[in-house]
Amino acid sequence: MRVVKSLAVVVAICGGLAYYVWDYNTSPTGGKAKAEVSASAYAEAHDPEIGDCVKIKDPKGEPLPTVVDCDSREAEYKLGEMVPGKNMECGSKYDYGIQYHNGQKFNYTLCFTKV
Incomplete structure (x- = not known):
């Protein structure tokens, strides 16, 4: 039993x-x-690494970078630097910056040059 x-x-x-x-x-x-x-995959598509090319959705409102192929027609900017900290500024050699928080990492500023 x-x-x-x-x-x-x-x-x-x-x-x-x-x-x-x-x-x-x-x-x-x-x-x-x-x-x-x-x-x-969604997080990876919107969390670029240095050297990645991106297109920016709503660049003047709530910008959202989407990683794209650097050879594609969609590529607008290339990520040159990630400055840690809240409300940091990009240097003068960059064309565009985004204050960014992806939910897992700390706040930082993405600094881009035009492609």
Whole structure:
């Protein structure tokens, strides 16, 4: 009897784990893993690194940089420097600056030159 109860507990745990893995990766709504990848891709597309080219959505309102290929017609600016700190200014060699906070890193200013 004890063996049967132990076996039932093991089967229930394995079944629950299998269902979690299945649901995480293949649920009809796209799966949690796909949603996490999509959110990560969105963050990566809007979090440029030095040397990346970007196009800027709403440059005079709430600017949002989107990383694009430097050879594309969409490329407007190239990121030259990231100045840490809130309300920092870009040097005179830069054409455009954005005060930026991506939610995971601290506040900083993105400094761009025209492409």
